[in-house]
Amino acid sequence: MSGTLNKVILIGNLGDEVKMHYFDDKNCVGRFPIATSESYVSKQTNERITNTEWHNIVVRNKAAEICEKYLSKGDKIYVEGKIKTRKWTDDKGMERYSTEIQCNEFTFLTPKADQQNSAPQPQNTSQNTASAQQTSANAPVDDNDDLPF
Amino acid sequence: MSGTLNKVILIGNLGDEVKMHYFDDKNCVGRFPIATSESYVSKQTNERITNTEWHNIVVRNKAAEICEKYLSKGDKIYVEGKIKTRKWTDDKGMERYSTEIQCNEFTFLTPKADQQNSAPQPQNTSQNTASAQQTSANAPVDDNDDLPF
């Protein structure tokens, strides 16, 4: 309901490999961090400052498997998704929050020499980006987990 | 393939009613113009200048029918889609181009008093926006038309 929108658009580099987590033989998630960075010259010290922001990307099912297969640490990727902050309780019983990007579309930006003759980039009909939407649409169980892992 | 992206994000007001065009009993398109405007104060004349840009929105199938049912001239809408420039030949045999926005997601921004208790806003599972993607996905015939209308 309600005329709202929650959209994130990122271009960044993987800081680590895709980590898969299987719920059963059909449902899984892949997780990986990507870094975005901005830099500027400080007016006070005249030195270049670089700030890096890390984003926890979560991708589901078939899209996750494509990411695991084709993405490596260091690769550049375009990610579109939505922000989700999850609440969990740490081992001291404290409430904790972690924010992740639930990816529903992506496109690889690192050219792969070895991808030329093999299966390269996933597609969907609407655009040459991979859509995680359909694959996640029939995975309601994925939305039930509220455990940190 | 190819790591490209073609995305348009608009918030604007309908300049006219949604015009439907049926191909058969299952496939249709709806078309409507929306206006975006920007204004600024001219440094030369000190007067306020407003520029209005008109966008031709095209939406397909079920999404089109939802738009026709709930949108009226003047309403504000969020539209997401892609740019498509179509080539056609005018009655003098001249090549002409027209650019349209093929909408694949939208959300209504005008509160409807009468929508409160009736069917209000379309939804999809991924977000509270309507997705035209699924409905158009199985309508390949829609992509065959290259006629201006």
Place this chain on the structure above:
Amino acid sequence: MSGTLNKVILIGNLGDEVKMHYFDDKNCVGRFPIATSESYVSKQTNERITNTEWHNIVVRNKAAEICEKYLSKGDKIYVEGKIKTRKWTDDKGMERYSTEIQCNEFTFLTPKADQQNSAPQPQNTSQNTASAQQTSANAPVDDNDDLPF
């Protein structure tokens, strides 16, 4: 440097009033939460599920003052910005993280009766949205704070 992008696009409703925090007579931040929601019908229970996501919006300087002046709890707003996760230490010495949206462009979506003849919507030259970029550009001290507040 580095060809990355960190962009968030939200349409949501304010869950509270804008809270201002002044650093000095020129530099300030405004903070307010906005909610986005999505809903769907569960295939298992057949009931409608609504998930609400809260986003902490941070806006600076002149843009903050405009928000404080014209926005109220419940209003709908378009916000564009970037994700920033800040690390802080709680009173037990634990490391904590909180994610906020640093807003650099916004546009009000709730029609205001009383705004019609008074100063309504902020503008900038590039578009009819308010840009927090320029105002924050000359406020480097704003970027030095790493305290939770």
Place this chain on the structure above:
Amino acid sequence: MSGTLNKVILIGNLGDEVKMHYFDDKNCVGRFPIATSESYVSKQTNERITNTEWHNIVVRNKAAEICEKYLSKGDKIYVEGKIKTRKWTDDKGMERYSTEIQCNEFTFLTPKADQQNSAPQPQNTSQNTASAQQTSANAPVDDNDDLPF
């Protein structure tokens, strides 16, 4: 005015070199086409169909000079801007329209070996993307041209 938004987000490859047009020693525009493509397998013929869409990018002043200096045909770029359709009269006195993307932010996505030690990617303070906004802000004359060129 009015709570509207006109935003385009593209990732594509240059189909040609950047063409510069100088108005005077301070004001200029750069123009270049970028291609986005989508592909899918036809359900009818089972063959792969690729559709390419061409976008005319317009960038101003300092940003234009940066593009001219660092971009070449074939390079991949992220472009953010707004849609503008310009009306002009052809040599037969017919009204013609052409749609272009007025770029106000971009980031280069093709790694440049030779950019490593020289001035690589433009930046601004808000993010590691180049902003054409400031540079074009003080170039009101640029907005007066309504000539096709």
Place this chain on the structure above:
DNA sequence: TTTT
């Protein structure tokens, strides 16, 4: 932890 990435990248330039």
Place this chain on the structure above:
DNA sequence: TTTT
């Protein structure tokens, strides 16, 4: 006219 690009790219994969």
